Amino acid sequence: MAEIVGAIFGALSCICGTPTCNCIDQHRNFNDDVDELRRKLDSLTSQKQEIESRIQAEARGGQMVRQQVQEWLKQAEEINVKLRAFLEEVRGVKWYKRACLDRLVCRKINMVKEMLDKGSFPEGLVIERAPAHGNIIPTENLVGQISIKEEIWGYLMGDEVGMIGVCGIGGVGKTTIMENLHNDLQKETRFQKVIWVIVSHPLNVFKLQNQIANAMGERLRDDEEVKMRAAALMEIMRRVRYVVILDDVWQKFSLKEVGIPDPNVQNGCKVVVTSRSIEVCSYLRCKVVKVKPLSQEESLKLFLNTVGDSVLQVPGLEEILKLIVGECAGLPLALVVIAGSMMGVDDVNVWRNALTELQDLVSSVKDSNDEIVMRLRFSFDRLDSLQVKSCFLYCSLFREDYVFSRRELIECWIDEGLIDGLPSREAACNRGHAIIDRLEKNFLLEKDIVWSSISLGGCSFGSYGAKMHDVVRGMAIIGIGPEFGYMIKAGMNLVELPDEHGWVKDPKKLSLMENNILKVPPSLSPKCLSLSTLILSSNPNLSEIPESFFGEMLALKVLDLSSTAIETLPNSISKLENLSALRLQHCMKLKYLPSLANLRGLKKLNLHKAGIEVVPHGMGMLISLEYLDLLFCQNLKEIPTGILPNLSSLQYLAVCCLQETTIIRNLEEVARLKKLETLECQFDGIQDFNHFVNKFKDFQSAIAYSLGVGTARDMIRQSKYELAITECEIGEECVVLPNNLEDLCIIKGRNMRSSLNKTVLLENANELRRCHIWEGKEIECVVELDSSSSSSLCCRVLDKLELLDLLTLPKLCELVRVEGAATPPHIFSNLKKLTISHCSRMRKLLPLELQQAFQNLEEIYVNVCKQMEEIITSLDSDASSDKFTFPKLRRLFLTNLPQLKSICSAKGVMVCDSIEEIAISRCRELKRIPVQLPLLDNGQPTPPPHLREIEMDRDAKGWWESVEWDHKNLLQPFLKYSD
Ligand SMILES: *[C@@H]1O[C@H](CO)[C@@H](O)[C@H](O)[C@H]1NC(C)=O
Ligand SMILES: *[C@@H]1O[C@H](CO)[C@@H](O)[C@H](O)[C@H]1NC(C)=O
Ligand SMILES: CC(=O)N[C@H]1CO[C@H](CO)[C@@H](O)[C@@H]1O
Numbered sequence: 001m002a003e004i005v006g007a008i009f010g011a012l013s014c015i016c017g018t019p020t021c022n023c024i025d026q027h028r029n030f031n032d033d034v035d036e037l038r039r040k041l042d043s044l045t046s047q048k049q050e051i052e053s054r055i056q057a058e059a060r061g062g063q064m065v066r067q068q069v070q071e072w073l074k075q076a077e078e079i080n081v082k083l084r085a086f087l088e089e090v091r092g093v094k095w096y097k098r099a100c101l102d103r104l105v106c107r108k109i110n111m112v113k114e115m116l117d118k119g120s121f122p123e124g125l126v127i128e129r130a131p132a133h134g135n136i137i138p139t140e141n142l143v144g145q146i147s148i149k150e151e152i153w154g155y156l157m158g159d160e161v162g163m164i165g166v167c168g169i170g171g172v173g174k175t176t177i178m179e180n181l182h183n184d185l186q187k188e189t190r191f192q193k194v195i196w197v198i199v200s201h202p203l204n205v206f207k208l209q210n211q212i213a214n215a216m217g218e219r220l221r222d223d224e225e226v227k228m229r230a231a232a233l234m235e236i237m238r239r240v241r242y243v244v245i246l247d248d249v250w251q252k253f254s255l256k257e258v259g260i261p262d263p264n265v266q267n268g269c270k271v272v273v274t275s276r277s278i279e280v281c282s283y284l285r286c287k288v289v290k291v292k293p294l295s296q297e298e299s300l301k302l303f304l305n306t307v308g309d310s311v312l313q314v315p316g317l318e319e320i321l322k323l324i325v326g327e328c329a330g331l332p333l334a335l336v337v338i339a340g341s342m343m344g345v346d347d348v349n350v351w352r353n354a355l356t357e358l359q360d361l362v363s364s365v366k367d368s369n370d371e372i373v374m375r376l377r378f379s380f381d382r383l384d385s386l387q388v389k390s391c392f393l394y395c396s397l398f399r400e401d402y403v404f405s406r407r408e409l410i411e412c413w414i415d416e417g418l419i420d421g422l423p424s425r426e427a428a429c430n431r432g433h434a435i436i437d438r439l440e441k442n443f444l445l446e447k448d449i450v451w452s453s454i455s456l457g458g459c460s461f462g463s464y465g466a467k468m469h470d471v472v473r474g475m476a477i478i479g480i481g482p483e484f485g486y487m488i489k490a491g492m493n494l495v496e497l498p499d500e501h502g503w504v505k506d507p508k509k510l511s512l513m514e515n516n517i518l519k520v521p522p523s524l525s526p527k528c529l530s531l532s533t534l535i536l537s538s539n540p541n542l543s544e545i546p547e548s549f550f551g552e553m554l555a556l557k558v559l560d561l562s563s564t565a566i567e568t569l570p571n572s573i574s575k576l577e578n579l580s581a582l583r584l585q586h587c588m589k590l591k592y593l594p595s596l597a598n599l600r601g602l603k604k605l606n607l608h609k610a611g612i613e614v615v616p617h618g619m620g621m622l623i624s625l626e627y628l629d630l631l632f633c634q635n636l637k638e639i640p641t642g643i644l645p646n647l648s649s650l651q652y653l654a655v656c657c658l659q660e661t662t663i664i665r666n667l668e669e670v671a672r673l674k675k676l677e678t679l680e681c682q683f684d685g686i687q688d689f690n691h692f693v694n695k696f697k698d699f700q701s702a703i704a705y706s707l708g709v710g711t712a713r714d715m716i717r718q719s720k721y722e723l724a725i726t727e728c729e730i731g732e733e734c735v736v737l738p739n740n741l742e743d744l745c746i747i748k749g750r751n752m753r754s755s756l757n758k759t760v761l762l763e764n765a766n767e768l769r770r771c772h773i774w775e776g777k778e779i780e781c782v783v784e785l786d787s788s789s790s791s792s793l794c795c796r797v798l799d800k801l802e803l804l805d806l807l808t809l810p811k812l813c814e815l816v817r818v819e820g821a822a823t824p825p826h827i828f829s830n831l832k833k834l835t836i837s838h839c840s841r842m843r844k845l846l847p848l849e850l851q852q853a854f855q856n857l858e859e860i861y862v863n864v865c866k867q868m869e870e871i872i873t874s875l876d877s878d879a880s881s882d883k884f885t886f887p888k889l890r891r892l893f894l895t896n897l898p899q900l901k902s903i904c905s906a907k908g909v910m911v912c913d914s915i916e917e918i919a920i921s922r923c924r925e926l927k928r929i930p931v932q933l934p935l936l937d938n939g940q941p942t943p944p945p946h947l948r949e950i951e952m953d954r955d956a957k958g959w960w961e962s963v964e965w966d967h968k969n970l971l972q973p974f975l976k977y978s979d
Contacts, residue, residue: 030101030102030105033102033105033106033109034087034090034105036109037083037087037105037108037109037112038087040109040112040113040116041079041080041083041084041087041112043112043116044076044079044080044112044115044116044119045080047076047116047119048073048076048077048080048119051069051072051073051119051121051125052073054125054866055069055125066121066125066217067217067218068121069121069125072115072118072119072121075115076115076119079111079112079115083108083112086108090105137179137182137183137196139176139179139180139183140176140332140336141180142173142176142177142180143294143298143301143302143305143332144294144295144298144299144301144302144332145173145177145291145294145298145332148177148289148291148292149177149180149181151289152164152166152177152178152181152272152289153181153184155270155287155289156181156185156243156270156272157190159265159268161270161287162262162263162264162265162269162270162271163263163270163271163272163273163284163285163286163287164270164271164272164273164286164287164289165272165273165274165275165278165280165281165282165284165286165287165288165289166178166272166273166274166275166289166291167274167275167276167277167278167281167288167289167290167291168276168290168291168292169276169331169372170276170333170372170470170471170474171331171332171333171334171372171469171471172291172292172293172330172331172332172333173291173294173331173332173333174274174275174291175247175248175274176332177291178245178247178272178274181272182194182196182245185243187976187977190241190268191241191242191243191268191269191270192240192241192242193215193216193240193241193242193243194242194243194245195212195215195216195242195243195244195245196215196245196247197211197212197215197244197245197246197247198211198247198248198401199246199247199248199249199250200400200401200491201248201250201251201400202250202251202492202493203249203250203251203253204493205226205253205257205258206226206229208258209226209229209230209233209258209259212233212237212244212258212259212260213233213236216236216237216240218236220232220233226257229259230256230257230258230259231259232259233258233259233260234259234260234261237259237260237261237269238261238267241267241268241269242269242270243269243270243271243272244260244269244270244271244272245271245272245274246271246272246273246274247274248274248275248276248401248470249273249274249275249277249280250275250276250277250280251280252279252280252283252284254284255271255284271284273286292330293329293330293331294330294331294332294335295330296322296325296326296330298330299325299326299328299330299335300321300322300325302332302335302336302339303321303324303325303328303335303336303338303339304339305339306335306336306339306340306343306443307339307340307342307343308343308344310346311342311345311346314346314348315348316348317348317351320348320351320352320355321351323355324338324342324351324354324355324358327355327358327359327362327375328375329372329375331372331375333372333376333443333469333471333472334372334375334376336443337375337376337379337442337443337444337472338358338375338378338379340379340441340442340443340444341378341379341382341383341442342354342382343441343442354378354382357378357381358375358378361374361375361377361378362374362375372471372475373474373475373478373479374479376471376472376475376479377475377479377480379442379443379444380392380444380475380476380479380480383438383442383444387418387419387435388435388438388439390416390418390484391413391418391419391432391435391439392439392444392445392476393476393480393481393484393486394412394413394416394418394509395409395445395466395468395473395476396468396473396476396477396481396486396488397486397488397490397509397511397513397533397535398468398490398511398513399490399491399513399514400470400473400490400491401467401470402467402468402490402491403448403449403450403465403466403467404450404465404466404467405450405463405465406432406433406436406464406465406466407429408465409432409436409465409466410428410429410432410433410436411627413432413435414428414432414604415558415580415581415583415603415604416533416557416558417557417580419431419432419435424651424677425626425627425651425652425677425678426677426704436466439466440466443469443472444468444472445466445467445468446466446467446468446469447464447465447466447467448464448465448466448467449463449464449465450463450464450465482504484508484509485504485506485507485508485509485530486504486507486508486509486510486511487503487504487507487509487510487511488510488511489510489511489512489515490511490512490513490514490515490535491513491514491515492515493515493516494512494515494516494517495515495516495517495518496517496518496519496521497512497517497520497521497524500526503526503528506528506529506530506531507528507530507531508530508531508532508533509531509532509533509535510528510531510533510534510535511533511535512535512536512539513535513536513537513538513539513560514537514538514539515538515539516539516540516541517536517539517541517542518539518541518542518543519542519543519544520542520544520545520546520549521546522546522548523546523548524546524548524549525548525549525551525552526549526552526553527552528552528553529552529553529554529555530555531553531555531556532555532556532557532558533556533557533558533560534553534556534558534559534560535558535560536560536561536564537560537561537562537563537564537583538562538563538564539563539564540563540564540565541564541565542561542564542565542566543564543565543566543567543589544566544567545561545566545569545570546570547570547571547572548572549570549572550570550572550573550575550576551572553576554575554576554577554578555578556576556578556579557578557579557580557581558579558580558581558583559573559576559579559581559582559583560581560583561583561584561587562583562584562585562586562587562606563585563586563587564587565587565588565589566587566589566590567589567590567591567592568590568591568592568593569584569590569592569593569594570594571594573593573594574594574595574596574597574598574599575598576599577598577599577600577601578601579599579601579602580601580602580603580604580624581602581603581604581606582599582602582604582605582606583604583606584605584606584607584610585606585607585608585609585610585629586608586609586610587607587609587610587611588609588610588611589611590607590610590611590612591611591612591613592612593612593616593617594616594617595616595617595618596616596617596618596619596621596622597617597618597621598618599618599622600621600622600623600624601624602622602624602625603624603625603626603627603649604625604626604627604628605619605622605625605627605628605629606627606628606629607629607630607633608629608630608631608632608633608654609631609632609633609634610633611633611634611635612633612635612636613635613636613637614636615630615636615639615640615643619643619647620642620643620646620647621646622646622647623646623647623648623649624649625647625649625650626649626650626651626652626675627650627651627652628647628650628652628653628654629652629653629654629680630654630655630656631654631655631656631680631682632656632682633656636656639655639666641666641669644666644669644670644672644673645669645672645673647673648673648674648675649675650673650675650676651675651676651677651678652676652677652678652680653670653673653676653678653679653680654679654680654681655680655681655682656681656682656683657681657682657683657684657688657692667692667695667696671698671699676703677702677703677704678703678704678705678706678720679703679704679705679706680705680706680707681705681706681707681708682707682708682709683707683708683709683710684709684710685709685710685728685729686709686725686728686729686730686731686733686735687733689707689709689735689736690733690735690736693736693737693738694736696738697738697739701739704720704721705720705721705722705738706722707722707723707724707738708723708724708725708726709723709724709725709726709728709735710725710726710727710728711726711727719742719743719769719770720740720742721738721740721741721742721743721767722741722742722743722744722745723737723738723741723743723744723745724745724746724747725745725746725747725749726745726747726748727747727748727749727750728748728749728750729750729751730746730749730750730751730752730753730759731750731751734758734759734760734761735759735760735761736760736761736764737760737761737762737764737765737768738764739764739767740767741764741765741767741768742767742768742769742770743768743769743770743771744760744765744768744770744771744772745771745772745774746759746760746772746773746774746776747772747774747775748774748775748776749773749775749776749778749779750777751778752776752777752778752779753778753779754778754779754780754781754784755779755780755781755782755783755784755817756771756773756779756782756783757782757783757784757785758784759779762797762798763797765797766796766797766799766800767800768797768798768800768801769800769801769802769803770801770802770803770805771801771803771804771805772803772805772807773805773806773807773809774805774806774807774808774809775807775808775809776809777810777811778811779809779811779812780811780812780813780814780817781812781813781814781815781816781817782804782806782812782815782816783798783815783816783817783827784816784817784819785816785817785818785819786819798827798828799826799827799828799829799830800830801828801830801831802830802831802832802833803831803832803833803834803835804828804831804833804834804835805833805835806835806836806837806839807835807836807837807838807839808837808838808839809838809839810839810840810841811841812839812841812842813841813842813843814842814844814847815828815845815846815847815850816847816849816850818849826852827850827852827853828850828852828853829852829853829855829856830856831853831856831857832856832857832858832859832888833857833858833859833860833861834857834859834860834861835859835860835861835862835863836861836862836863836865837861837862837863837864837865838863838864838865839865840865840866840867841867842865842867842868843867843868843869843870843899844868844869844870844871844873845862845868845870845871845872845873846871846872846873847872847873847874848872848873848874848882848884854884854885854886854887854889855887855888856888857886857888857889858888858889858890858891859889859890859891859892859893860889860891860892860893861891861893862893862894862895862897863893863894863895863896863897864895864896864897865896865897866897866898866899867899868897868899868900869899869900869901869902870900870901870902870903870904870905871894871900871902871903871904872884872903872904872905872908872910873904873905874905874908882904882905882908882909883908883909883910883911883932884904884908884909884910884911885910885911885912886910886911886912887912887913887914888914889912889914889915890914890915890916890917890946891915891916891917891918891919892912892915892917892918892919892931893917893918893919893920894919894920894921894923894926895919895920895921895922895923896921896922896923897922897923897926898922898923898924898925899925900923900925900926901925901926901927902926902927902928902930903926903928903929903930903931904930908930909930909931909932910930910931910932911932912931912944913934913944913945914944914946915931915944915946915947916946916947916948917947917948917949917950917951918931918947918949918950918951919950919951919952920950920951920952920956921951921952921953921956922953922956924956924959926963927962927963927964928963928964928965929963929964929965931944931965932966933966933967933970941966941967941970942970943970943971943974947971947974948974949974949975949976950971950974950975950976951976951977952975952976952977953977956977957977960975
C-alpha cells in the first residue's frame with residue numbers, strides 16, 4: 001500500500017509542481033475516467049475468472065498451462081490488487097488535485113486495456129497433447145520381446161529405478177520397444193509429460209536442450225550459454241512429473257549438463273536411454289535392460305507377419321524359409337526388411353537362390369560389426385531397377401533421422417534426373433510416390449510425421465513423410481554408397497570442409513548438409529571432375545564461396561546452397577554448363593547472382609525467400625527451365641515484362657503478386673506458358689486477390705494452383721486447387737473464389753461477416769471439398785440463407801463438401817441459419833467429417849433439418865465447446881422418440897463438453913451400426929448414450945460389428961456406472977480408459 005500512495009503523490013508533485021499544469025485535459029471528466037478504470041478492472045477480473053475456469057475445463061490430466069497464460073494470470077492479479085487500492089486512494093483526493101491525477105488514471109486505463117488485449121490467447125491456454133493427431137508415434141507392433149517390454153514397464157511404474165538403459169545392437173528393436181511403451185504411456189496418468197527425443201550423433205547438448213524444451217512447450221534463450229540454459233531447463237522440468245526417452249545415445253554425457261533433473265523416488269520422474277553401448281548406459285548409472293535378438297520361433301513369426309502366411313502353402317518352401325530366417329540372426333530389422341523384399345515371390349527357385357545370396361553375403365562379413373549391414377544389402381540388391389536403387393541411395397544424403405516430406409524428396413529425385421522422360425511434372429510426381437510406396441513396403445524407408453509450422457488452438461498439424469532407419473542408412477553409407485561415389489558428411493557438426501585427405505577419390509555425390517561450415521578457404525579448388533551433386537544446404541553461417549571453388553567441378557548438375565548465409569554466388573557458376581538444378585531457397589542474405597545466361601540446361605531455379613532485389617541476369621534465356629520459385633522474395637519488386645514468356649518449358653511457377661500492376665502484366669504472360677501445370681501465388685490483400693481471380697478465371701482451366709492471401713503460412717497441400725487466407729482483413733469485399741477450388745482455409749480472418757456465405761462468393765465453388773475456418777471472431781454461422789435462396793444455389797454449391805473443420809470461433813452458434821424459411825435446405829449431403837472445437841457459443845450442433853447431412857457422415861469430433869448442450873436436435877418436441885440414422889458413422893468423439901446433456905433429444909436413439917470408435921470424456925452432464933445396438937436374427941442385441949473401442953477418461957469410471965445405455969453390459973469389453 002505504501003508504494004501506491006507513494007506513486008500517487010509522486011505523480012502529483014512532479015506534474016503539478018510546475019505552474020503550467022499541462023496534464024489537465026479540459027474535455028475529460030475525472031469521474032468518468034475513474035468509472036472507466038473501474039469498469040475495465042471489472043472486465044479484467046471477469047476475464048481472469050473465465051480463463052481460470054477454462055483452464056479447469058481444458059486442462060485434462062497431464063496437460064500444462066502455457067507459460068504466457070500463467071504469467072498473465074499472475075500479472076492480472078497484481079494489477080487488480082494494486083489498482084483497486086489505487087481507486088480507494090483516489091476517492092479521498094480533493095477535487096482540485098484530481099485534474100492532475102487524470103493522466104495517471106488514463107495511463108492505468110491503458111495498462112488494463114493492454115492486459116485485456118493480451119489475455120485472448122488464441123493458441124489456447126494449455127499445451128494440448130494434440131489428441132486426434134496424437135503424440136502417438138507410428139510404429140510396428142511388437143512380435144516377441146514382450147517380456148523385455150514388461151520389464152521396462154515395471155521399472156517405469158515402480159519406484160526403485162529412475163534411470164533405465166535399453167541396450168542392444170543396431171536393428172535389434174530397441175526403438176520399436178520404446179515406441180510401443182511411449183504410446184502406452186500416453187494413456188497413463190502417472191506421468192504428466194512423456195517426451196521423446198532422438199539424440200543427434202554426434203551429441204549436441206545445445207540442440208538436445210532445445211528439443212526437450214520444445215517438447216515441454218517452452219523455449220530456451222538462444223543467446224545464453226549451455227550452462228545457463230541448463231539451469232533454465234532444470235526449472236521447467238521441475239514443474240512436472242515426466243518421462244524423458246532419449247533415443248539412440250552414442251556418447252557419454254551428464255543429465256545435469258543438459259538440464260534434466262535426476263530422476264528419483266521423490267520427483268517420481270524417469271529417464272530412459274536407448275543405446276548400442278553398455279558403457280554409455282553404465283556411465284549414466286542406468287538399470288540396464290538388454291534387448292536380445294528374437295528366438296527362432298519369434299523370428300519366423302515376424303517374418304511371416306511381413307511376407308504373408310500364404311508362402312507356407314508353396315510346397316517345399318518351409319525349409320528354405322526357415323534357413324533364410326536363420327540367417328537374419330534374430331534381428332527384427334533384418335527380418336522385416338528381408339521379408340519385405342521377398343513379398344509376393346512364390347517360386348521356390350527364387351527363394352533358394354535368395355538363400356544362397358544371403359548366405360554368401362553374411363559369411364563374407366561374419367563376426368564383424370557390419371553383420372546387419374550385409375543382411376540389409378541383400379534387400380537392396382533385390383530392388384530390381386537401378387532407378388529405385390538410386391532413389392533409395394539418395395535418401396542417405398540427408399542427415400540421420402531426417403524426416404523428409406514426400407514432395408521434397410520427389411523434387412530432389414527429379415533434380416537428379418532419377419525420374420525422367422515423363423510427359424508432365426504431375427506424372428513424375430506420381431512416379432515418385434510409387435517409388436516411396438515401394439521403398440516403404442520393403443521397409444527400406446519408414447513412415448514418419450512431418451510437422452507443419454501451423455499450430456492453432458493448441459493443435460499441431462502434420463502429414464506423413466518418410467524417414468530412413470538409422471541402421472538402414474548406415475548400411476547405405478558403409479555398404480553401398482562408396483561403390484556409387486557417395487561422400488556423406490551430413491549433420492556432423494563440421495565447422496570446415498573436410499581437408500583434401502578427407503575426400504573420397506573422385507566423388508559423384510557429396511553431401512555436407514546441416515553442418516556449421518563457416519567458410520570455404522579462399523583458394524580451395526577440389527578436383528572433382530565427376531561430381532554431379534553438391535549439397536551444402538543448412539550451413540546457416542556459411543557466407544562465402546570463393547571463385548575458385550567450382551573451377552574443377554564442371555560436371556556439376558545439382559547445386560544446393562539453400563538455407564545458408566551466402567551473399568553472392570561466384571561468377572564461376574556461369575561456367576557450369578551442365579547445371580540443371582540450382583537450389584537457393586532461404587538464402588535470405590543472397591543479393592547477387594552472376595549471369596545465368598549460359599545455363600541453358602537449367603531446369604530448376606529455386607529462390608524461395610531469397611534476398612535478391614532483381615531477377616537474375618539472363619533468366620529470360622533459360623529455355624529449359626521447368627521450375628521457378630520466387631515466392632516470398634521480399635526485396636524483389638517485380639519481374640520485368642518479357643521474361644516469363646520465354647520460359648516456355650515452365651511447369652511450376654511460384655511468385656508473389658504484390659502490386660496490382662505486376663499481377664495483371666504478369667498474368668497475361670503466365671497465360672502464355674503452355675506447359676504450366678502449377679501456379680503458386682501469394683497476395684497481400686483481398687482486393688488484389690479478387691482482381692487476380694477475375695482475370696485468372698479466363699485461362700486457368702487446367703492449371704493446378706495453391707494460392708495464399710495475407711501472411712505466409714505453410715499450405716496444407718492436400719489438393720490441386722487450394723486457397724489459404726491468413727490473418728487478412730476481409731471486411732467489405734467478398735472474396736471471389738477461383739474455379740475448381742477444392743480446399744479453402746480461412747485463418748484468423750479479421751472483420752469477417754457473420755457467415756462464410758457472406759464472406760466469400762460461394763457461387764463458383766462447386767468443387768469445394770474441404771473447408772477449414774479457424775479463429776474467426778465474427779462468424780456466427782457457416783451458411784446463412786434467406787428464404788429465396790434456401791433451396792437453390794448455395795446448397796448445390798456446398799453439396800460436395802466432405803470436410804468441415806471449425807476451430808476457435810467464439811461467436812459461432814449454428815451451422816446453417818435459414819431466415820424465415822419453412823423448407824429445410826438440402827445441404828452438406830456429402831459431408832464425411834465434421835470437426836468442431838473451441839466454439840464456446842455453440843449449443844446445438846446438428847438440427848434434424850439437416851438430416852441429409854447424416855447420410856454420409858463418417859466422423860464427428862466435438863471438442864471443448866463449453867456451452868454445447870445437444871449434438872442432434874429437433875425443434876419439434878414430439879419427435880423426441882425419433883430414430884436418427886447415421887449409416888456410415890465410424891467415429892464419434894465428444895470431449896470436454898461440460899454442458900452436454902444429451903446426444904440426441906431426451907428419448908431419441910441413434911442408429912449407427914458401422915460405428916468403430918466412440919470416445920466420450922469430460923461430458924459429465926451427459927446422462928444417456930443413445931446408440932442403439934443392432935439386433936441378431938434371434939432378436940438379441942449385439943455390439944456393433946465393427947466396434948473397436950469406447951474410450952473414456954480414467955476418472956470417469958463413476959460416470960460410466962451411472963450413464964444410461966441400453967444393454968450396457970454387452971459393451972463392457974470395449975471400454976478403454978485414457979487420461
Ligand atoms: C552464426 O550466426 C549467428 C547469427 O549471425 C550467430 O549468432 C552465431 O553465433 C553464429 N554461429 C557460429 C557458430 O558462428
Ligand atoms: C555435360 O554433359 C554432356 C552430356 O551429358 C557431357 O557429354 C559433357 O561431358 C558434360 N560436361 C562436363 C564438363 O562434364
Ligand atoms: C452461394 C449462395 O448461396 N449465396 C447466398 C449467400 O447468402 C445470400 C443472402 O444471405 C444469398 O442471397 C446467396 O444466394
